[in-house]
Structures are given as structure tokens and as C-alpha cells.
Amino acid sequence: MLNALEVFTTVVVGVMVGVEFAVAFVINPIVNALPDDSTVQARAHGGRMLGAVMPVWYFSSLALVAVCAFVGRHHHGAGLAVASGGLLIVSVVMSVLLLVPINNLSKTWTAENRPADWKQQANRWDRYHYLRVAVLVAAFALLVAAVV
Structure with a gap:
């Protein structure tokens, strides 16, 4: 039972980390190379779509x-699982305090109503997201180390 839980957890967390990594290093560079109006539209759509899905995914992860840390508390990797959970908490706090406020603004932008500093706000979101991705990758690495 514990092995199945660990595999399921690793897959769920790993796919989430992969999505966030792809946003940072694949999707946003593509979107940022588009003309400004298209960039704003793509970021707004991405913000609405991922803004609806990611909170559930983060909290589920x-x-x-x-649960893995609790159920496996008597196994060798329990401390690493707890540390992974701690980093996931850090990523949630970062999201709520740093990224969500910018996302809530940018998901309403259009070519006609975007603020003059929209690029600076988008760049700030990207910098915070890079930091969050680093935290998520570390959390995932600790999780994998905990379950192997």
C-alpha cells in the first residue's frame, strides 16, 4: 500500500513540477517572443487557465x-518526505504572497486595457516563478530521495 501511495504521489508532484518548469523555460519564452498584443492575450489566458487548476494541484500534492510522510514515518525516508512537504509549503506561500497578486491582475489584461508597466509586472512574475520552480524542483528531489 505504501509503495502505491509513494508512486502515485511522485507522479502527481512530478507532473506538477514539470508543468511549472515548462511554463518557466518553454512556454513563457515562446509567449514573450510574440508581438505585445499576443503576449498579453496569451499570458492572460494562461493565467486564467492555470490559475484555476494549479491551486488544487498544489494543495493535493x-x-x-x-500522507506519505505520516504513513511512512517509520521508514528511512520520512525526514526527507517532511522536508519535501516543507518546501511545498514554501512554494504555496510564495505563490499566494508573490505570484497570485500579479496573476490576478494580468489575467484580466487585454491589448486595450493593459497597464503601461505590464512588461515589468510580467518580468517580476517570471522572476518569482523561477524561484518557485527552484523550490519545487528541490521538493521533488527530496520526495524522490525519500521514496527510493
């Missing part, structure tokens, strides 16, 4: 890691 955190809950799964917590």
Missing part, C-alpha cells in the same frame, strides 16, 4: 506528501 502537499496533502499527498504529508
Whole structure:
């Protein structure tokens, strides 16, 4: 039972980290190379779509890691699972405090109503996202180390 839980948790967290990595290093560079009006439209759509999905995914991942840590508390990797969960908490706090406020603004932007500093706001979101991705990759690495 514990092995199945660990595999399921690793897949859920790993895919989430992969999506966030792809946003940072694949999707956003493509979107940022588009003409400004298209960039704004793509970022707004991405913000709405991922803004609806990612909170559930983040909290589900955190809950799964917590369950793995609890159920496997007598196994060798329990401390690493707890550390992974701690980093997932850091990523949630970063999201709520740093990224969500910018995302909530940018998901309403259009070519006609975007603020004059939209590029600076988008760049700030990207910098925070790079940091969050680093935290997520570390959390995932700790999770994998915990379950192997």
C-alpha cells in the first residue's frame, strides 16, 4: 500500500513540477517572443487557465506528501518526505504572497486595457516563478530521495 501511495504521489508532484518548469523555460519564452498584443492575450489566458487548476494541484500534492510522510514515518525516508512537504509549503506561500497578486491582475489584461508597466509586472512574475520552480524542483528531489 505504501509503495502505491509513494508512486502515485511522485507522479502527481512530478507532473506538477514539470508543468511549472515548462511554463518557466518553454512556454513563457515562446509567449514573450510574440508581438505585445499576443503576449498579453496569451499570458492572460494562461493565467486564467492555470490559475484555476494549479491551486488544487498544489494543495493535493502537499496533502499527498504529508500522507506519505505520516504513513511512512517509520521508514528511512520520512525526514526527507517532511522536508519535501516543507518546501511545498514554501512554494504555496510564495505563490499566494508573490505570484497570485500579479496573476490576478494580468489575467484580466487585454491589448486595450493593459497597464503601461505590464512588461515589468510580467518580468517580476517570471522572476518569482523561477524561484518557485527552484523550490519545487528541490521538493521533488527530496520526495524522490525519500521514496527510493
